[in-house]
Amino acid sequence: STGGGLADYIPFIIFGAVALIMTAVIIEVQQAVRKIPIQSAQRTVGLRQVQSRASFLPLRVNHAGVIPIIFAISVMFLPTIVANYFNAAPVDTWYYKAAHWIQGNFAPDTTNLPMAITYNVLYFVFTFAFTYFYTAITFEVHDVADNLKRYSSFIPGIRPGRPTEDYLAAVMNRVTFAGACFLGFITVILPIATAKISGIPHNQMYLGGTAILIVVGVALDTMKQLQTQLVMRQYRGFIT
Template identity: 35%
Template sequence: MKKFFTTLSNIWKIEDLRVRIINTLLFLLIYRVGSYVVLPGVNYASVADQKSEGLVGLLNMFAGGSFSRSSIFALGVMPYISASIVVQLLGIAVPYFTKLQKEGESGRNKLNQWTRYLTIGITAVQAIAYVGSQITPEARLFTGPVFTILNTFVLTAGTLFVMWLGEKITDKGIGNGISLIIMVGIIAQLPGAFLTEFQSRTSGAGGLVTFVVEIVALIGVVMFTILIVQGTRKIAVQYAKRIVGNKQYGGVRQYIPLKVNAAGVMPIIFAQALMFIPTTIQQFFPNVSSSGILIALSNYNSWQHNLLFAILIILFTYFYTAITVNPNQMADDMKKNSGFIPGIKPGAATASFIDGVISKITLPGSIFLAIVAIIPAIASLVGVSPIFARFFGGTSLIILVGVVLDTLQQIESHLLMRHYDGLMKTGRIKGRTAMPAAAGTTPTAI
């Protein structure tokens, strides 16, 4: 306990880290306050107790309850994530976007601009569908085209503002802004879900013992998720020995830690964004809402929905790993620093070896993500309430674990760079591993 308070004191002593944490908390507070601001012309009393289930309930959880409250942030950041998916796919299929990806900072700025433009279009379409289907006539203080047009603009502006908050958190705060916003929305729903499940069990549906078993099982899933998220495959790298004067440089063996889940939380977020498409189509095109496949894909507990969801997660895991981990760049860096993998020739052979290792460890990582993502549906089938089942593994758990570990990693990096102890005396936060150093340098912990 003493070390814990000492660590908190060290965090507060670092001005840059202190400012970043305060900025992050203030930006998240703005988001949470905005999630309670109701759309103009909507009677709050009519939507305050509105319930959401299935995919709509999951979207409401990601939006921190804004969706069911008809808030100005009702659509959250999901349109921005959908736009990011489209732009990244265009980077593979369209030469112009592929060229932008290789142009460094200027190319990234242009891609971000395209993403923002596409976000506006996607948000506008979803806003029209939301106003037409989610806001009942009884909840409207006035009707007519003015109501739809006004709230379409407000919802679009709200999503753009949330997107801006996420970017500001990333730049001025600590952690990934978009992921933190989603995490805060999920955590905001946790106390209510926990209390609902407790009341349900203690009132006779299984008893307190069943509730305790559920909590123990949830803790087990969380622990296993952390192990997989932090799991790495180490590749030995030998650096050539050089003697300059009376000093020896290099000649030591280091390791490249390749993550089993290198893509982090992004594959499941991307897959979830695409799984909202059937629901959006049903809302925007009522005439096709009776389609059997659309109904099945919109059903959170259907096998069709969960099968497609799992496949998308596996595909996005490979896709996101491929665009974030570059074996050729890693091989070139090792060659420039006189490093090599024992038994593997430098250059193309090294890149091919690293790519093969990544492909092998990505498969079990992606399958694990898919299994955990569909656990809530299984939990619902065995009697867990739908609200609490969303936290019993699934998207919410992976996002919470991944985002918390990523944020802790960044805080620990700030501490270690300033010669303070990290957050844990034993064990290592994700990323706190010795990285291969260039010839003539010593490995540093990040």
């Protein structure tokens, strides 16, 4: 009986191990950046010359965070939400039958294999597309290039202005591709793989990759804010 009891917990042990591994991977990806070397030219500040110095511009791999997943989930739920409005329609109408079919088949855990594949492919595509969309509207390449030029900074080997803007856009597109693939993996492939490995049904996994991503993102942001506050307090104490 002891062996049988232990065997009952094996799926949960496997699921916990996968969750811990994914937490570590998500932390690494959330903190991963592509460092663009920046060179600051010598300039005059007041009566003294400020020497040129080298630094870097960090481009986050997952710049969009969890927002693309939220957008994708909203779009994927839309057909089911619309179908709910036709539940009160006459049973013999075509739109009631269509709505009933959507409610029963347009879901990630449906037994209709072609629809399950279609749903997950669309989910991945929407997550991928919204990652590029949200990154494009929150990371203004033109403003970054303009600020570099304004503060007499430049990327070695790249001319200021439009060439810098084009270079940053190309690099950001490549970085975003990795981030979009990662989010698609978290939302679609990871739950399916975890369900197959652990044997826990997909609809019974209450701690998925998306939930871990949200928790890790909030925890990292909180830690950064705490570090900022500690540095500010130390700086104020040094001044006073």
